[in-house]
Amino acid sequence: MFPMFGTQLIDDYARHISDEKQTSVLNGAAAGTAKRYQVLYQDYADPDALRRLAGAIKDHTLQHLGTYLSQAEQALTARGVQVHFAETDEDARQTILAILRQHEVTRLTKSKSMAAEEIHLNAFLIANGVACLESDLGEFIIQLDDDIPSHIVKPIIHKNRREIANTFLREGVAADYNDDPQTITRRARVFLRKKYMDAQACITGANFLCADTGRMVVVTNEGNSRFGLAPVPLHIALVGIEKLIPGERDLAVFLNLLGRSATGQQLTVYTEFINGARAAGQADGPEQMHVVFLDNGRSKVLASNCREILRCIRCGACQNICPIYRQASGHAYRSPYGGPIGAVLTPLLFGDRFPEFADLPKASTLCGACNEVCPVDIPIPDLLLRLRDKAKRESIPSPAAIPMAPFATLATSPALWRTAMTMSKAMNYLPLQIAPIKPLQDWLGQRTLPPSKGGEFRKWLKARAKPEDRRTPRSQTEDRR
Amino acid sequence: MSRAAIFRKIEAATAAIKVKAARPDYAAAITHAAPKLAGGDLLEIFARNLAAVSGRTMRSVAELLAFLTANKQCHGYCDPALYERVGAPLAAAGLTVETAYDRTRYDDYQFGITQASGAIAESGSLILDDERTSRRLAALSPWIHVAVLEPAAIHRTIGDALAALGASPNIIWVTGPSKTADVEGILIEGVHGPGEQIALVL
Numbered sequence: 001m002f003p004m005f006g007t008q009l010i011d012d013y014a015r016h017i018s019d020e021k022q023t024s025v026l027n028g029a030a031a032g033t034a035k036r037y038q039v040l041y042q043d044y045a046d047p048d049a050l051r052r053l054a055g056a057i058k059d060h061t062l063q064h065l066g067t068y069l070s071q072a073e074q075a076l077t078a079r080g081v082q083v084h085f086a087e088t089d090e091d092a093r094q095t096i097l098a099i100l101r102q103h104e105v106t107r108l109t110k111s112k113s114m115a116a117e118e119i120h121l122n123a124f125l126i127a128n129g130v131a132c133l134e135s136d137l138g139e140f141i142i143q144l145d146d147d148i149p150s151h152i153v154k155p156i157i158h159k160n161r162r163e164i165a166n167t168f169l170r171e172g173v174a175a176d177y178n179d180d181p182q183t184i185t186r187r188a189r190v191f192l193r194k195k196y197m198d199a200q201a202c203i204t205g206a207n208f209l210c211a212d213t214g215r216m217v218v219v220t221n222e223g224n225s226r227f228g229l230a231p232v233p234l235h236i237a238l239v240g241i242e243k244l245i246p247g248e249r250d251l252a253v254f255l256n257l258l259g260r261s262a263t264g265q266q267l268t269v270y271t272e273f274i275n276g277a278r279a280a281g282q283a284d285g286p287e288q289m290h291v292v293f294l295d296n297g298r299s300k301v302l303a304s305n306c307r308e309i310l311r312c313i314r315c316g317a318c319q320n321i322c323p324i325y326r327q328a329s330g331h332a333y334r335s336p337y338g339g340p341i342g343a344v345l346t347p348l349l350f351g352d353r354f355p356e357f358a359d360l361p362k363a364s365t366l367c368g369a370c371n372e373v374c375p376v377d378i379p380i381p382d383l384l385l386r387l388r389d390k391a392k393r394e395s396i397p398s399p400a401a402i403p404m405a406p407f408a409t410l411a412t413s414p415a416l417w418r419t420a421m422t423m424s425k426a427m428n429y430l431p432l433q434i435a436p437i438k439p440l441q442d443w444l445g446q447r448t449l450p451p452s453k454g455g456e457f458r459k460w461l462k463a464r465a466k467p468e469d470r471r472t473p474r475s476q477t478e479d480r481r
Numbered sequence: 482m483s484r485a486a487i488f489r490k491i492e493a494a495t496a497a498i499k500v501k502a503a504r505p506d507y508a509a510a511i512t513h514a515a516p517k518l519a520g521g522d523l524l525e526i527f528a529r530n531l532a533a534v535s536g537r538t539m540r541s542v543a544e545l546l547a548f549l550t551a552n553k554q555c556h557g558y559c560d561p562a563l564y565e566r567v568g569a570p571l572a573a574a575g576l577t578v579e580t581a582y583d584r585t586r587y588d589d590y591q592f593g594i595t596q597a598s599g600a601i602a603e604s605g606s607l608i609l610d611d612e613r614t615s616r617r618l619a620a621l622s623p624w625i626h627v628a629v630l631e632p633a634a635i636h637r638t639i640g641d642a643l644a645a646l647g648a649s650p651n652i653i654w655v656t657g658p659s660k661t662a663d664v665e666g667i668l669i670e671g672v673h674g675p676g677e678q679i680a681l682v683l
Contacts (some may be wrong), residue, residue, distance in 0.1 A: 003573075010617045028666050043514035050512065054506045063501040066491045079650065085484040137672060138663035154663060181664040192673060193622065197587060211632055216645070223621065223659040223674030230617040231584065241487070246504055252512040252640040267639070267656045268515065270674070276650035282619035285651060295487045303494035331624055344674075 008359040014328035021158050025150070025329045026165070032320035035264025036373065045267065048377075054253050055377035058311035061211075061244055061304060068211040068244045069293070075214030076291055079276035084292045089119035092294050096121065096236055099290055100130055103234050105200040109192075111218065111225035112136035113153060114314055115238045115294050117336035118349070121203070132203070133195050135224040137188050144171045144197040150330030150338060152433040153262045153316035158329050192229065202228035202286070204238040207313065208254055209291075212247040215275045216291070219258065219268035226270050235286035237274070240294050243309040254313060257375035261315035279355025306383045309344045310378040318370035318380060324363050333360060340370035344383045358396045361387035421455030428452055511638045514603060523635045524603045524682065525646035530605030534657030535670065536678040541636065542570045545627060545681055549592060553559050553627055560615035563629055566683065567594055582616040593619040593675075597628035598678065599604070600635045601642045604656055607680055608634075609641065611651035626675040630682050 040047045041243075061068055073083050084099075086092035100108070110116065110132055122143065125132040134143040138155035142148065144167050149155030156164070165179035174187045204225050208217040216237060218225045229235055245254065259265040278285030301310055311424045319339030330338025334357070335346040343364060349355040361384045370380040410420050428451050435441070495501075517530055528538035539545050549555065549571070556577040559568030568578040575656045582590070598610035609620055620626050636642040646652060659674030670676050 010606075024665070031666050043516055045515070053505060053507055053511060056502060060502045060504050063495055063498050065495060066488055068644045069488070069491065085487050087483040087486050091483050110666060135673070136663075137661050138531070141663075154666075156663055181667045182669050184664055185661060185669040189671070189673060190615070193587065196673075197584065221663050222672035223549065224672070225654060226617075227621055227673045230621055241491070248643050248646060249509075249640070251643050252638075253507075255639060256512050256514070264660070265656075266517065267654065269656050269660055271606075271654040273646060273652040273654075274650070275648075278617075279611035279650055282614070282617065284584075287613065293487070294484070295490070299487060299490035302491065307494075307498075312579055364667060372549075398508070410563065411581075 004369060009334070010328060010332045010359055010363045010364065013322040013332035014324075016039055017327075017329055017332075019162065022327065023327060024160050026326050028151070028154055029320040029322075029326045032154070032264070032316070036261055036320070039264045039266065040323060042324065043260070050253065051375055052259060054257055054313075054375055055308075055311055056378050057245060057250050057253060058313075059308070061246055062242065062310050065241065065244065065302065069245060070240055070430065071211040071279045072209055072214050072244055073293075075212065076276075080213055080289070081214065081276055081385045082288070082290045084290060085295070086292055087295050089294075089296050092119050092238065092292055093121060093124045095292050096238070097125065097128055097130070099236055100125070100201060103201065103288075105130060105234065107131040107133075107195075107199055107200040108203060108232070109133050109135045109196055109199045109224075109228040110139075111202065111204040111220065111228050111239055112139050112155070113203070114171070114336055115205050115240050116203065117149060119238075119294070119296065121238070133192075133199075133251055135192055135196070135222075135228050136220070137185065137222060137224075139190060140192065141167060142184065144168075144173070148331065149336060150285055151316055151340070152314050152339075153335070172457050192224075195229050196227045199228070199232050199237065202232045203236045203238065204228070206237050206243050207245050208245050208251060210246075210248045210251065211244050213275060215248060215273050217251060217255070218272045218274065219255075219270065220272075221263070221265075221269045223270050226272055229272075229274075230284040233287045235274075235277075235289045237289070237291045238294055239291055240296075241298050257354075258313055258315055261313075261317040261373065269283075297351055300351055301345075301348045304348060305386055306344060306348055308378050309341070309348065309380075309383055310338065311378050312341055312345070313376055314341075315375055317373040317375065321369045321373050323365065323369075328363070332363075340364065340380045340384075341378075344380060348388055348463075354390075354394070355396045357388075358391040361385075361391070370431035418455065418458070421456065421458060423454075424452040425454035501618065509638070512640055513638055517603050517639065523637060524632050525682070526602040526637075527600050527605060527635050531607075531657065531678075531680060532605070534605055536605060536607075536657045538682060539681045540682055542567055542681070542683075545573055546574050546576075547681070548576070548679075549625070552625075554591040556589060557594065557625070558590045558616070558619040559594040559622060559644065560596055560619070560629075562615065563594055563596060567627075567629060567681065575674050582619045584618060587618065587622045590623040592618065592625035592627060593621075593623040593683075594627040594629065595620045597630045597680070598634065598652075599642065599645070600630050601637075601639055601654065603638045604654075606639075606642075606654040606656040607678070608636075609653045609655060610647070610649045613647045618649075619673050624671060624675060625677040625679065626655075627679045627681050630680050632682055 168174040325339035343360040600606040
């Protein structure tokens with residue numbers, strides 16, 4: 001059914017977004033951009049040098065990924081951690097379920113993880129009889145609403161306090177309606193700590209994994225992964241293979257960039273370094289730890305000409321600054337990864353569904369802001385162009401594209417072009433909006449055609465480019481002699 | 482099965498990359514936030530940066546006692562190893578101080594006093610090491626967490642603290658109280674963890 005769409009899916013979504021939702025997204029994203037800028041530039045004379053360094057470290061790691069992954073596996077095993085590998089999303093889900101079954105786990109808490117979103121872990125576990133509760137406040141609300149996150153760092157950026165208060169009332173988290181953000185937070189605190197204490201396991205993602213020691217880093221502001229892990233005997237970490245960095249020393253580069261880029265903080269409140277089950281003598285914390293390394297298309301991305309996207313540390317800065325994201329919201333990207341990062345990552349990661357997502361790389365003005373804010377300096381605009389090229393080469397139809405052949409004929413014949421320009425004034429008087437031509441209507445559905453001035457620019461340029469004009473380029477002047 | 486397949490695909494992908502970069506060499510200074518490190522001794526810098534993330538630094542048990550009583554937080558937990566120096570004076574002033582944390586009564590504890598294994602001046606972070614924290618939950622479930630810190634254990638930079646991580650299986654850097662801005666971007670402190678983070682420097 002895909003080629004039948006008259007407009008790009010993302011445009012359709014953006015057009016039907018409610019004013020309320022658009023305001024929430026726009027305000028949240030703009031505030032994120034402002035805070036990031038302030039904190040990064042106040043602390044560093046040259047933040048770009050740090051961003052380039054982070055990108056270079058990640059590039060090096062990805063280029064030697066086999067070596068680092070093997071090193072990490074050995075280090076983790078030596079620390080008593082059980083290491084698993086999942087080639088596909090289904091492999092990961094089954095691996096995690098098998099571990100849970102082995103421990104007879106029926107209820108657990110989950111700390112926010114994009115990798116888990118990517119493989120739809122919650123729904124799968126719940127369908128298999130494991131009560132899996134999201135513990136990050138935003139993700140908790142998403143789960144209550146059976147919604148999907150619309151931002152990597154701020155999952156409920158698209159919701160306002162009134163919607164949340166209604167959700168809490170409807171789902172029995174609160175006994176009455178109260179939309180004060182502090183009250184909402186306190187109510188979640190009371191509700192969730194009972195769940196933490198009652199859980200039998202905790203699933204987390206990982207922000208970084210150091211190949212030299214196998215030390216994993218999980219950051220949260222709320223303390224939810226810390227609280228989720230403290231009372232339970234079992235920890236399962238789902239880690240994308242691109243999360244590796246060579247050594248612990250490199251964390252100074254990445255931690256300083258992550259907090260500032262994501263939320264405008266020097267460091268996220270809780271930076272947890274996990275390297276195995278709890279210490280001897282410690283009464284709290286898991287007795288057993290598992291790491292599930294997830295490929296799910298990443299090795300294919302590594303083999304592509306867009307491998308730079310694997311540098312991503314999931315800060316959301318490119319989402320905050322993107323003019324398209326701000327208007328369309330993350331949901332328009334139809335994947336856990338919205339915004340510029342998603343426009344590149346989604347079509348690549350779900351490669352067998354590339355045609356379905358081929359519109360995403362076109363949802364960009366190529367303004368370059370996403371690259372300028374990226375903490376690992378990913379050339380996102382270049383990657384978007386490479387994906388547009390891929391779509392063209394694979395002849396994936398572009399909805400609402402008009403045939404370019406007539407334009408090519410016009411543009412290669414100066415005489416025809418002049419005639420067309422003069423004639424184009426006539427278009428102002430044609431009832432284009434009601435012309436029964438399907439491609440034209442689709443095209444106009446997405447664009448507003450400015451009134452034609454009928455070759456005014458050519459006349460203006462001709463009048464201006466006289467030989468005595470000093471600003472006339474020399475080559476042009478010489479040609480005339 | 483998955484393991485071999487993943488490594489095979491990674492090898493094929495990386496073997497095709499013609500120009501590979503060496504691991505970047507860099508001076509630690511590139512990561513230092515100079516304005517955060519300016520002025521004063523390590524303790525002063527630490528206290529200033531902790532205050533910037535709405536944490537508190539206290540210099541005596543008397544100061545802590547005054548804060549707890551003023552806020553009517555009179556029941557808590559204290560690491561047995563710190564009882565003599567911190568817990569006992571609070572108990573003597575009439576506060577209820579337990580040295581065993583009972584997880585079935587997690588909401589009874591209004592404050593928790595545990596040992597910090599260090600701190601980071603640059604970021605105002607407290608370092609809690611599993612091997613030196615008596616109970617993880619006692620540092621997490623009470624509204625007020627008091628981390629007892631020795632001034633000599635303060636690292637200057639984040640990089641210095643990373644170099645000194647050691648072999649503990651669980652270390653956490655706590656930079657201020659637990660917080661969220663998930664609801665309309667409004668900052669709220671005390672989400673799942675403590676709403677008050679205190680460094681008690683002794």
